[in-house]
Amino acid sequence: MKLFGKKKNGETNEKLTDHIACYLEKKQRRLANWLNIKTNGVSTKSVMYALIVFCTLATSYLLYIIISAFS
Known part of the structure; x- marks a missing residue:
């Protein structure tokens, strides 16, 4: 019984984390732009x-x- 077997495709974790990082970066950029507009004056x-x-x-x-x- 193997509880912790090797993953067949090691790139899936890297692709997933890259996708999550890109998504979060876009959200942070949108929030930063919105805050800059609100505090412009x-x-x-x-x-x-x-x-x-x-x-x-x-x-x-x-x-x-x-x-x-x-x-």
Whole structure:
């Protein structure tokens, strides 16, 4: 009884992974283009403020989780 036999065609896995990678890359490119269109009119200063606020909130939440894990 062979549970893990050799595959007859080794290229099928490579073709499948290439196909999946190509599909995901196309989806990522479409999302990136859509986000670029949506944020085209936003100033750099606003983006920096939003980034600072996001990082501050994320950091404080993660610190809260870490501290509550030890309590």
